[in-house]
Amino acid sequence: MYDGxxxxxxxxxxxxxxxxxxFSPAPIDYEGELYMTVENAFQAAKTSDHRARALIRDCGPDEAKMRGLHVPLRPDWEQCRVAVMExxxxxxxxxxxxxxxxxxxxxxxxxNRNVFGDTFWGLCRDQGRNELGEAIMRVRNRIQAR
Structure with a gap:
């Protein structure tokens, strides 16, 4: 039966x-370190500071996101962040x-609909780029093509 x-x-x-x-559990190896979620790995990828990366690696994803707001960004971050996410x-x-x-x-x-104003990685009030959703769909398309 078709349910739509x-x-x-x-x-x-x-x-x-x-x-x-x-934020969901998924062990990810990023540059030889194990992160328990994509969020942790992504926040760590923002910086070259190994001490900051260790602090981000060893906490929960909510805390990783908060800590990622305060790390010194690598100089190429704006240019590479979508590729890193993918x-x-x-x-x-x-x-x-x-x-x-x-x-x-x-x-x-x-x-990636949200209520906290992220119009780069998602949509808020139907405005935004939905870069996270687009990246997930590109990954899905590559997997399906194999």
Whole structure:
């Protein structure tokens, strides 16, 4: 029986789609260090300061995000941040169980909707670039093409 669910966008990374969130557990190797979430690895990638990276590596994703606001940014960060995110997502969705879940989303649009004003990585009040959702869909397209 057709329920129409498979045509709807995925626009919340909560409940059944929490696994899409960068805060969900997914061990990621970034430059030889193990991070427990994409969020931790991404925040660490912002800086070349090894001490700051260690502090970000060893906390939860909420704290990593907060700590990432206060690190000295690497000089090329603005130019490379989307590519870094996509590389981390490639690593996350190389995990077989997560890869299967991502493939199962078919071609549904993936939107990182938020209420805290992030219009670069997501959409807030239907405004924004949705760079995270776009990156996840590019990773999915590459996996599906294999």
């Amino acid at each position: 669910q498979h045509d709807l966008p995925i626009d919340e990374f909560t409940a059944e789609f929490y696994w899409l969130s960068n 590389d981390l997502l490639d690593a996350k969705f190389a995990i077989p169980a997560l890869r299967r879940r991502l493939i199962a989303t078919g071609d549904r649009p993936i939107i």
